[in-house]
Amino acid sequence: MAIKVGFVSLGCPKNLVDTEYMIGELHSDENFEIVANSDAADVVVINTCGFIESAKQEAIDTIFEFVEKKKNGLKSIVVTGCLAQRYKEEIIKSIPEVDAVLGNYSNSVLKIAIENSLKGEKFQHFNSECCIKYGKDRVLATPAHYAYLKIAEGCNNFCSYCAIPNIKGRYKSRPIEDILKEAKWLESKNVKELIVVAQDTTYYGFDIYKEFKLNQILQELATFNFKWIRFLYAYPERISRRLVETVRDNKNILPYFDMPIQHINDEILKRMNRKTNSKQIFEKVELIRNILPNATLRTTLIAGFPGETDEQFEELLNFVKEIKFDRLGCFSYSKEEGTRAFNFENHVSEKVKKLRTKLIYNESSNILHKKAIECIGKNMEVIIDKKSSGVYVGRTEKDAPDIDCLVYFKANTNLNIGDIVNVKVEDVNENDLFGTVS
Numbered sequence: 513m514a515i516k517v518g519f520v521s522l523g524c525p526k527n528l529v530d531t532e533y534m535i536g537e538l539h540s541d542e543n544f545e546i547v548a549n550s551d552a553a554d555v556v557v558i559n560t561c562g563f564i565e566s567a568k569q570e571a572i573d574t575i576f577e578f579v580e581k582k583k584n585g586l587k588s589i590v591v592t593g594c595l596a597q598r599y600k601e602e603i604i605k606s607i608p609e610v611d612a613v614l615g616n617y618s619n620s621v622l623k624i625a626i627e628n629s630l631k632g633e634k635f636q637h638f639n640s641e642c643c644i645k646y647g648k649d650r651v652l653a654t655p656a657h658y659a660y661l662k663i664a665e666g667c668n669n670f671c672s673y674c675a676i677p678n679i680k681g682r683y684k685s686r687p688i689e690d691i692l693k694e695a696k697w698l699e700s701k702n703v704k705e706l707i708v709v710a711q712d713t714t715y716y717g718f719d720i721y722k723e724f725k726l727n728q729i730l731q732e733l734a735t736f737n738f739k740w741i742r743f744l745y746a747y748p749e750r751i752s753r754r755l756v757e758t759v760r761d762n763k764n765i766l767p768y769f770d771m772p773i774q775h776i777n778d779e780i781l782k783r784m785n786r787k788t789n790s791k792q793i794f795e796k797v798e799l800i801r802n803i804l805p806n807a808t809l810r811t812t813l814i815a816g817f818p819g820e821t822d823e824q825f826e827e828l829l830n831f832v833k834e835i836k837f838d839r840l841g842c843f844s845y846s847k848e849e850g851t852r853a854f855n856f857e858n859h860v861s862e863k864v865k866k867l868r869t870k871l872i873y874n875e876s877s878n879i880l881h882k883k884a885i886e887c888i889g890k891n892m893e894v895i896i897d898k899k900s901s902g903v904y905v906g907r908t909e910k911d912a913p914d915i916d917c918l919v920y921f922k923a924n925t926n927l928n929i930g931d932i933v934n935v936k937v938e939d940v941n942e943n944d945l946f947g948t949v950s
Contacts (some may be wrong), residue, residue, distance in 0.1 A: 514545040514628060520578075521653065522567055522571055523561025525709050525914075526742070527593060528653060529662045530616075531559045534588050534592070536649030537622050541706040546651075548759075550581070554628050555588040560595035562679060564846035574674065579609040583625040588629040593617060600638060611635065645735070650694075655897060657930025658705035658913060659698050660922070663691050663729060668719075669747070671774075673814065673845065674784040674854040676711055683712070686719050699736050705895060705910065708743040714750035716942035727755050729815060736763040739932055740895065742912060744770045748796045749787040756803045762769055766909045767807040769800055774814045777824040783856070784817065790831075797835055806912040810839035815872055816865030817845045825868050832872060836879045839916050839923045842872040868944035877943065883942040890950045894919045894935045896927055906935075906944075923949040 521531035534557060538544035547553050556578050560571035571593075571855050578589050587888055588789055589605060590612040597615035604613055611629035614621065615638035625635040652659055667676045668683040698706060708729070711714060717725025726743070733741050741764050744757075748771050760766045776790045800807050813828065832840065844865040860868075894906040897913070897934075903928060908917050921935045927949070936950035 514543055515630065516545050516547045516552060516554045518547050519554045519653075520550065520556060520558045520574060522559060522574060523563065523567055523594065525660045525707065526662055526711070527559055527561055529650075529660050529709070530593065530619075531649050532653050534559065534619055535651040536651065537619050537680050538626075538627070539651050540649065546896050550578070550586075553586065554589060555589045556581075556586060557592060557626075557629065557692075558597075560591060560593040562595035562598045563674075563676065563789055564848065566846070569594060575603075575607060575610065579607065582609055583591065588612070588626065589621075590614065590625055590629065592616075592622075598675065598679050600636065604636065608846035614638075626747065627854060641813065644879060648649070650697075652701065652911070654703070655929060657703065657895065657897075659701070660707045660709050661691065661698065661733075662709050663716050663726075664710035665715065667835065668715060669712060669787070670785055670881060670917065672783060672856075673817065674846065675848045675850055678850045683715055683719050685717050685725075686726065687720065688717075688729065688732070688922070692727060695733055695736055695860070701736065702930075704738065704932065705740040705742065705763060706736075706738045708741065710745060711747055713743050714746045714755075724750055726750075727752070727758050730755075730765055731762070732766055734943045738764055740764045740909060741857065742909075744912065746771055747787070748773060749792055751796050751800070753799060753803070756800055758914070759802055759807075767804045768810065768909060768912070769778065769807055770810045770912070771796070772812045774812065775824075775828055776816065777820075777827045780817055780820060780824055783853075784814075785817065785852070785933055808838045809835070810841075810912075811837050811892065812841040813872060814843055814845050815868035816860040818853055818860065819858040820845075820860055820868075829875060831870060832875050832879070835878065836883075838910055839880070839885060840872075840876040841915070842869050842876070844869045874925075880917070880943040881940070884943050884945060887937045887938065887945055889910075890939065891934045891936050892919070892945070892947075893932055895932050896929050898929075906933075917943045919945045921947045925949075
């Protein structure tokens with residue numbers, strides 16, 4: 513009888529790609545059956561995130577949720593991913609109900625880990641070498657019409673607040689030909705929206721080609737039959753005029769720039785070990801908006817970095833008011849072991865961090881709400897993600913899955929998930945749009 517395995521994927525889209533490869537490791541083996549409902553599983557594999565405190569807490573809570581399910585038939589818990597890589601000893605010692613702990617890049621031993629755990633044998637494996645490569649074993653866990661294409665692993669930026677280089681290792685690009693093979697496979701699956709991801713997509717290629725190659729990758733992908741191509745995590749220091757013009761000149765590359773800035777005060781940026789200053793950030797915003805006036809600008813910010821003064825935070829808040837980003841995320845600084853900022857002096861209190869984060873979000877929400885109101889009466893292209901209670905739910909080109917805004921609309925005819933349709937916007941609710949197919 514086949515072993516029934518359920519998967520839980522936490523964290524970012526890059527993690528989801530890893531989960532899809534793990535599912536693929538088992539999918540074609542008749543000894544395993546992938547189940548969507550974890551209550552029906554013999555074994556659950558939890559692919560964790562361990563980036564910041566909130567992600568770690570979510571991972572721990574999820575593990576304990578399945579520890580409880582072990583009392584009602586679940587036979588084995590396998591924990592993998594970033595939390596497992598970062599806190600392997602703590603997980604093994606503190607949560608004895610966990611049967612196997614696998615670090616990043618451990619797909620090749622997943623079957624062995626599951627089989628051994630079901631025999632009552634504890635299993636551990638930690639592989640420091642990135643092994644991502646194209647293979648048809650991958651099983652998409654996203655809706656059929658969009659998929660992520662991971663072009664690299666790791667990070668070389670070494671921002672002082674970030675543990676990713678310690679968890680994932682140094683930046684390692686996939687060869688161009690390998691990426692294009694996987695893109696061809698995704699095209700054959702009728703994927704309509706391709707989303708290019710890495711910890712820093714703009715660094716792509718430098719480690720193996722000695723030059724940055726994101727521009728070339730996008731140009732190559734634009735020749736495929738994808739309706740929309742979106743790239744995430746583009747660091748401002750490497751957004752060039754050539755890159756922006758490539759987006760302008762290829763209609764299927766969306767003018768969506770997800771540009772993590774983190775702060776605007778020069779002293780804070782320096783202590784964060786960021787590679788840009790405020791002047792350069794303003795110049796990059798101007799470059800994008802001059803070449804692509806309708807471009808979507810998305811950013812992420814950190815409030816309450818160690819030593820951040822009231823004046824420095826006020827500078828950040830005024831920056832948000834001035835630039836009026838189309839989409840924005842803000843995190844309270846998370847004190848992470850193994851990072852340089854962990855030992856910095858003058859850490860900001862949790863109360864102040866939360867207040868500053870709220871102020872950023874409040875200002876951003878006001879800006880986004882005004883931008884949403886400006887859409888009323890306009891026709892907008894929308895890709896349909898799902899249908900719920902007779903209402904279609906989708907996204908515009910300004911919105912990436914799971915992180916941005918939604919469009920709710922009705923139609924007089926039956927539409928398919930994945931269709932791209934024109935919707936006339938008639939109303940808004942906060943930042944989401946409502947309308948009908950025009």
